[in-house]
Amino acid sequence: MLDHMSYIDILILRHLTRRPAHGYELRKRVEHTTGFRLNNNSLYPALRRFAEAGAVTSTEEPQEGRPPRLVYTLTPLGRDLLHDMLAELPQEQAADDYEFMARLGQFALLSPDEREAVIDARDKALAQRLAHFAEMNALAADRWSVAVTAELIRRDEQERGWLADLRTLAAQP
Numbered sequence: 001m002l003d004h005m006s007y008i009d010i011l012i013l014r015h016l017t018r019r020p021a022h023g024y025e026l027r028k029r030v031e032h033t034t035g036f037r038l039n040n041n042s043l044y045p046a047l048r049r050f051a052e053a054g055a056v057t058s059t060e061e062p063q064e065g066r067p068p069r070l071v072y073t074l075t076p077l078g079r080d081l082l083h084d085m086l087a088e089l090p091q092e093q094a095a096d097d098y099e100f101m102a103r104l105g106q107f108a109l110l111s112p113d114e115r116e117a118v119i120d121a122r123d124k125a126l127a128q129r130l131a132h133f134a135e136m137n138a139l140a141a142d143r144w145s146v147a148v149t150a151e152l153i154r155r156d157e158q159e160r161g162w163l164a165d166l167r168t169l170a171a172q173p
Contacts, residue, residue, distance in 0.1 A: 006093070017074055057075055086114075089103055112172065133153045
């Protein structure tokens with residue numbers, strides 16, 4: 001339906017599941033709950049794409065002394081789209097921390113099998129990245145390169161341990 005979907009789209013749609021909002025309010029809610037700065041160049045094109053796809057509707061809300069503002073409401077199609085985005089973590093996005101965390105934060109909306117599939121995709125991406133780091137470390141020519149690569153390896157190995165713990169939680173209904 002929509003070609004380029006990302007964690008920003010997930011955050012926007014997720015906030016619209018709670019209640020309709022105008023653009024400024026939506027931006028502030030996303031920023032407040034995630035700490036992620038959402039700029040208008042990301043927000044409004046996404047809302048336009050969602051409206052064209054039928055995932056959101058917009059209605060004009062009058063404002064005293066100002067032009068009316070658009071209030072966006074999530075449609076049933078938008079709820080389905082959000083669910084599908086959450087349940088899938090494409091291989092090209094699985095190594096991206098923001099993409100994974102945006103889905104993980106919404107695991108309550110997914111079934112145990114869907115959660116496991118997202119964790120599996122992330123784990124596979126980390127395993128591939130670890131293999132790449134091991135190759136880099138073998139070729140490193142100085143101690144600073146080795147130190148950086150070793151730290152990246154440590155972080156990814158630690159996260160893989162955390163993913164194992166998440167699997168137990170994710171299996172629960």
